[in-house]
Amino acid sequence: MNIPIYLDNNATTPMDPRVLEAMLPYFNEKFGNAASRNHPFGWVAEEGVDYAREQVAKLIGATEKEIIFTSGATESDNLAIKGVFEMYKEKGNHIITSVTEHKAVLDACKHVEKLGGRVTYLPVKEDGLIDLAELEAAMTSETILVSIMYGNNEIGVIQPIKEMAAIAHKYGALFMTDATQAVGKIPVNVIADGIDLLALSAHKMYGPKGVGALYVRRKGPRVKVTAQMDGGGHERGMRSGTLNVPGIVGLGKACELAGLEMESEAKRLSALRDKLQSALTVLEESYVNGNVEHRLPHVANISFKYVEGEGLMMAMKDLAVSSGSACTSASLEPSYVLKSLGLSDDLAHSSIRFGLGRFTTEEEIDYAIEITKKSVNHLRELSPLWEMFKEGIDLDSIEWAEH
Amino acid sequence: MAYSDKVIDHYTNPRNVGTLDKSSHKVGTGLVGAPECGDVMRLQIQVDDNNIITDAKFKTFGCGSAIASSSLATEWLKGKSVDDAMKIDNMDIVEELALPPVKIHCSVLAEDAIKAAINDFRVKNGMEPFVLEKSHH
Numbered sequence: 101m102n103i104p105i106y107l108d109n110n111a112t113t114p115m116d117p118r119v120l121e122a123m124l125p126y127f128n129e130k131f132g133n134a135a136s137r138n139h140p141f142g143w144v145a146e147e148g149v150d151y152a153r154e155q156v157a158k159l160i161g162a163t164e165k166e167i168i169f170t171s172g173a174t175e176s177d178n179l180a181i182k183g184v185f186e187m188y189k190e191k192g193n194h195i196i197t198s199v200t201e202h203k204a205v206l207d208a209c210k211h212v213e214k215l216g217g218r219v220t221y222l223p224v225k226e227d228g229l230i231d232l233a234e235l236e237a238a239m240t241s242e243t244i245l246v247s248i249m250y251g252n253n254e255i256g257v258i259q260p261i262k263e264m265a266a267i268a269h270k271y272g273a274l275f276m277t278d279a280t281q282a283v284g285k286i287p288v289n290v291i292a293d294g295i296d297l298l299a300l301s302a303h304k305m306y307g308p309k310g311v312g313a314l315y316v317r318r319k320g321p322r323v324k325v326t327a328q329m330d331g332g333g334h335e336r337g338m339r340s341g342t343l344n345v346p347g348i349v350g351l352g353k354a355c356e357l358a359g360l361e362m363e364s365e366a367k368r369l370s371a372l373r374d375k376l377q378s379a380l381t382v383l384e385e386s387y388v389n390g391n392v393e394h395r396l397p398h399v400a401n402i403s404f405k406y407v408e409g410e411g412l413m414m415a416m417k418d419l420a421v422s423s424g425s426a427c428t429s430a431s432l433e434p435s436y437v438l439k440s441l442g443l444s445d446d447l448a449h450s451s452i453r454f455g456l457g458r459f460t461t462e463e464e465i466d467y468a469i470e471i472t473k474k475s476v477n478h479l480r481e482l483s484p485l486w487e488m489f490k491e492g493i494d495l496d497s498i499e500w501a502e503h
Numbered sequence: 504m505a506y507s508d509k510v511i512d513h514y515t516n517p518r519n520v521g522t523l524d525k526s527s528h529k530v531g532t533g534l535v536g537a538p539e540c541g542d543v544m545r546l547q548i549q550v551d552d553n554n555i556i557t558d559a560k561f562k563t564f565g566c567g568s569a570i571a572s573s574s575l576a577t578e579w580l581k582g583k584s585v586d587d588a589m590k591i592d593n594m595d596i597v598e599e600l601a602l603p604p605v606k607i608h609c610s611v612l613a614e615d616a617i618k619a620a621i622n623d624f625r626v627k628n629g630m631e632p633f634v635l636e637k638s639h640h
Contacts, residue, residue, distance in 0.1 A: 146515050411568035414506070414514060425541060425566070434541070446538035482520055482570060484545035484562035485538060500537030 105464045107235075108420045109304075109457030110253050110281060110399060115350070116306035116458065122353040125310065126346035134343045135334060145345045152352025156313055159355040160279075160287035160298060168314045168335045169348050173280040175248075176299030176314035177204040179339065183325025184245045184297070185212045188274075192242035196273075198222040198230055200257075201249050205278055218242070226442050227391035228257035235264055239271040246275050250282035252438040254424065254453060255390030256399030266296035274323060280304050280312075284358030285396055286366060287329045290315055296323050302347065306458055307354030311347030314339075361458075369456050370397035372465045376454060377402065379469040383476055385489070389438060389451060398456040401438075403447045406486040407479045410425065412452060415475035419468055424451040460461075472479050507601035513571035518578050521560040523547040531624025533616040542569045542609065546616035548580055548588070550624055556580045556588055559588055561616075568606040572596050572613040580617065585624070589633065591617055 106114065126148055134149045136142025153164040170176045185195065195208050199221050209219045220238045222230050230248065239246075247270040251258045265275035276297035282288055283298075284305030290298060301312040316338065317323045331340025377400045380386060385405040401424075404412065409425030424435030425448070434448035441450075454468070480486040488495060506514070523530045529549050535544040542565030548560040559577035563570045575596055580588055596610035598600070615635075622632035 406564060408565045408569075410541075411514075411564075411570060414567040444539070445541075449538075449541040482562055483564040484516060484534065484543055485564045487522065487562060495538060498534075500539070500543070501535060 101461070101464055101467065103418050104420045105418060105460075105468055106420045107454045107456060107460065107464075107468060108422050109460075110256075110453065110455035111422060112303045112304045112309065113457050114459060115303075115308055116354065116357060119307050119350045119353045120198060123346045123350040126349050130345070132345075134345055135332065145343075148345055148349045149343055152265045152348045152355075155352035156300075157315075159288075159359045160283060160300070160315060161291050161319065162315050165312045165336070166290075166315050166318050168316055168338050169343060170312050170314055170339055171310055171344070171350075172303070172312040173202075173278060173299045173301035174204040175310050176301075177202070177278050178208045179207040179314055179325055179328050180297040180316075181205065181212060181245070181247060181297060182328055183338070184274060184276070184323075185215065185217050186326035187324050188244040189217070192240075192244045192273075194217070194218045194220070194240055194242040195245045195247065196222060196235065196238050196243060196258075196268075197247045198224060198249070200224050200228060200252055200254075200437045202248070202253060202278055202280070205247055205249070222248075224440050228252060228255050228389075228437075228441055229391055229394065230264070231261055232260060232263055232267065236267050239267065239273065241271070243271055243273040244270075246273050248275075248277060250277045250279035250288065251286070251396045252390070252437065253281050254435060255401045255441075256281070256396035257390040258286070258394045258396060260394075261295065262293045265296075269294060274321075281396060281399075284355065284362065285398060287362070290317065297325070302351035302354050305354050305358050308347050309348040311344050311351045313351065365458060366397040369460070372460060372462060373400050373454070373456055374399055375462075375470055376400060376456075376465050380404075380472055383473060386476075387447065389441060389443065398460075399453065401451055401453045403438075403443070403451040404476045405447060405450055406483045406489055407476055408449050409451055411479055412450075412475055416471050417480055418471055421455075424453070424454045425449045509600050510568055510571040510602070511577075513574040513600070514567045517561075517570060519558075519560050520562060521575065522562065523549055523558065524558050525609040528627050529624075531545040531622070531627065533619025533621075533623060535615045535619055536565070536612050538564065541565060542612060544612050544616040544622050545567065546573060546576060546613070548617075548620045550585060550586075550623060553612045554585050556583050556585065564581075565609065566606075568600070569604055569612060570611040571600055571614065572602070572609045572628075575599060576613045576617055585621055588617060588621060 132141030132145035134145040268275040274296040283300040298315040302308040389401040409423030438448040559580040561573040593610040593614040
């Protein structure tokens, strides 16, 4: 067992050695530019890209012409939201998204607002799910796009994508989803779900960093986005820039492997995650954040009340996890996702996200359970809030000096 | 962000964790911070008849730097006169623990806790509380 144990697979995943192996030739002997149409160097690179396009398309039920390669999910989100707004703004200027989206979506929406767009940020229920009735109530004749993430990066909650896409279509809007955390982990099918645009990233599914894709539907309806970068007109004019051939080959291989192993991996990971979760919620005053039924198989977000998240992570230095605590963020604000669930700031400060992955073993989970329990108990011994709680003092009755 | 060795030392082996009898007139208690802000410190001092701090204890809810700042404060308080304890400045703590700028508020909180404990002791013993200047945020 290697220490520290990596349980932050929602941040990024280690690359699968099989992916690396597939990529390596494209750094040297197959170095050609996929856009060079007149010699074998270009053809070989293009062949690699074409094969990867098929592999990506297959994983999400798309056709290869619908896959636009990008530098990652952030770029895909930006291209989809800004690109749809620019392309369809004559039709309407309204976009609907939700408060728990990734910053790439939220900030792209903020950008659209500056360009004259109107954006509705739907709230979520206590379990992190969006109320379908609220989505429907927000739809107007001006709505051109609904953008809702598939699975949440912090709490793992899976939104009712199919139902939301149907509502969007009923009102003539397109449906986009940031599926960065979901693709390769659970079955995602753009046809069955009615998805018009979908963002995905290689490094969340054991592929390399710096490469991702945007799925853009070509039939029923044929969706268009305005390019956000000017240049050689690559990727059917939607994303200029010489293709990152080794990265794209890696993304393709990562998709192929995820498709082959998804079913057994999901079972294995959810069993390990459930083991971790049930062992840790035995601790007094510990709470699982977000819906536990509609959830990605590899995530558990747990708040340990009366213990501060960053302090806790320091105690669990043998584990690489992440926290919704303000102290871990650049903004010094606790997680906006956890606050959107109606969690009080102190519970948001006390949260730890455990993200399991392909290389997580049962032995590691057993050790993680032991370390976490020990650390929570240790820090509670140091916590004046825990002492007050144990003495039966109502912490809300105290006038705290906020600073 | 990496922690300094001194922060890690205080965090791993915190000094003077515990609780003094807050009903005793020899004990002053300072409780500062707020759970919503992610840090709460409780610092207690026990003072003898010569105005010397003979014991100090703390409990802190917060990050590693907050725990280290309060642990260090209790170490410094023991043996000091109350007047000298008033002179402890948050920047002394910043320097000793090599706290980065984003963690300076932890040291401010520790200084506030020291002063709050001293004032609690003074009020309990019929003295006027010191007027505290607004902390150095």
